[in-house]
Every structure is written in C-alpha cells, then in structure tokens.
Amino acid sequence: MRVQVIDHPLVAHKVSVLRDKNTPSPVFRQLTDELVTLLAYEATREVKTVEVQVQTPVATTTGIAFAKPTPLVVPILRAGLGMLEGMTRLVPTAEVGFLGMARNEETLDIITYAERLPSDLTGRQVFVLDPMLATGGTLIESIKFLFDRGAADVTCICLIAAPEGLARLEEAYGDNEKVHLVLGALDEKLDENAYIVPGLGDAGDRLYGVAH
Numbered sequence: 571m572r573v574q575v576i577d578h579p580l581v582a583h584k585v586s587v588l589r590d591k592n593t594p595s596p597v598f599r600q601l602t603d604e605l606v607t608l609l610a611y612e613a614t615r616e617v618k619t620v621e622v623q624v625q626t627p628v629a630t631t632t633g634i635a636f637a638k639p640t641p642l643v644v645p646i647l648r649a650g651l652g653m654l655e656g657m658t659r660l661v662p663t664a665e666v667g668f669l670g671m672a673r674n675e676e677t678l679d680i681i682t683y684a685e686r687l688p689s690d691l692t693g694r695q696v697f698v699l700d701p702m703l704a705t706g707g708t709l710i711e712s713i714k715f716l717f718d719r720g721a722a723d724v725t726c727i728c729l730i731a732a733p734e735g736l737a738r739l740e741e742a743y744g745d746n747e748k749v750h751l752v753l754g755a756l757d758e759k760l761d762e763n764a765y766i767v768p769g770l771g772d773a774g775d776r777l778y779g780v781a782h
C-alpha cells in the first residue's frame with residue numbers, strides 16, 4: 571500500500587478553513603470541491619493512458635488519452651458525494667458507481683445501505699472518495715467490495731485521516747501494491763467516540779446537515 575500525505579500550502583489552507591466550526595455549509599462544500607481537485611492531481615498520476623495522434627494547426631504530434639476501460643469513481647455516500655464533482659471535472663470520461671455506507675455510531679460497525687455500480691470491475695482503476703478516514707472500517711469495507719468485483723487497483727482520496735485508521739489499513743492492505751491512499755492531512759488521534767482529533771467534526775453533517 572502506498573500512502574501520500576499531500577504537503578502543500580494550498581491544501582493546508584483549505585483544510586484549516588474546513589476545520590473551523592464557524593465555516594458554513596456553502597463554503598464547506600466549495601472548499602471540499604476545490605480540495606479534491608488538488609488531491610486528485612496526485613491521485614491520478616498513475617492513471618492508465620494510451621498514445622493518440624493530435625493534429626495541431628501546425629503539425630501532427632503525439633498526445634495521450636485515458637485508456638479503456640475507463641476509470642471508475644466511487645463516492646462513499648453521504649459525505650463522499652461532496653467530492654464527486656471535483657473529481658469528474660478532472661476526469662470527465664470516468665464513470666461513477668455509488669456505495670452508501672454508514673457507521674453505526676455506537677458499535678462502529680459499517681452498514682452498507684446502497685450499492686449501485688458495475689458487477690464486473692475486471693481491469694478497472696477505481697478512485698474512492700471519502701473525506702474522513704477515522705477507524706478505517708468504511709474504507710476497508712469499500713476496498714474489499716471493489717477487489718471482490720475484480721478492480722485492478724484502488725486509489726482512495728481522503729481529506730483527513732487518523733493514525734488509528736491508517737494502521738488498520740496497513741494491517742489489511744500493507745502488502746498490497748494495488749492500494750493507494752492520498753490524504754490531505756494526517757491528524758493526531760481518535761477521540762472516545764471515534765471522531766478524528768482535531769478533525770472537522772462529522773463531514774456528512776457539515777456538508778448536508780445533521781442526519782438524525
């Protein structure tokens with residue numbers, strides 16, 4: 571597994587504003603969208619491409635196009651939806667599959683309540699979008715789901731991660747070179763409710779309002 575924490579002032583600044591409890595939802599959504607584009611720049615570095623010939627007004631040259639099968643982007647509902655548009659803007663030919671997962675806040679078990687994506691992912695490069703990597707339960711479950719369907723590799727883009735979740739992913743996928751994590755920040759720890767400290771609170775609630 572390859573882990574990259576993106577160390578860049580533009581990322582750090584936007585994450586700082588997201589953390590601020592006084593940042594309202596419209597600004598939070600806008601910054602989430604902007605952050606994805608910055609993280610996706612690194613996350614897509616190994617996207618498969620093919621050479622194509624391009625006729626410029628002056629000459630013929632060799633360019634690139636995304637290879638087939640086209641990449642699949644999978645936002646984890648709800649909070650991952652806030653990252654979708656930023657990603658598809660950069661990879662417009664990508665297809666999109668949906669996984670709806672929620673953490674039971676008492677037991678921390680993961681409930682998969684929705685699933686709408688191709689049944690066969692053989693050879694597909696998959697990009698998972700979820701702003702928060704806390705205990706790692708949600709991401710481990712999603713990655714397993716995608717490999718079970720035949721995904722070639724899985725790159726996860728998260729805005730904030732906790733060391734505890736990262737350790738669980740290392741345990742599960744440390745030896746798997748087909749898993750790549752791109753993170754906007756690696757925080758200090760989880761609190762007693764498995765919320766990331768300092769974190770930003772509940773990403774889904776801050777994007778879309780309190781769920782319960």
Ligand SMILES: O=P(O)(O)OC[C@H]1O[C@H](OP(=O)(O)OP(=O)(O)O)[C@H](O)[C@@H]1O
Pocket residue numbers: 646647648649650671672673674700701702703704705706707708709735764772773774775781
């Ligand atoms: O690493 P974990 O401990 O599994 O926690 C992370 C998950 O928790 C949040 O989702 P949540 O369950 O709050 O659902 P929501 O997006 O609908 O708010 C977040 O968006 C992740 O999916």
Ligand SMILES: O=c1cc[nH]c(=O)[nH]1
Pocket residue numbers: 649702704764765766767769770771772773774
């Ligand atoms: O800090 C956290 C942990 C899980 N889910 C969130 O949205 N935030």
Ligand SMILES: [Mg+2]
Pocket residue numbers: 649772773774775
């Ligand atoms: Mg939530």
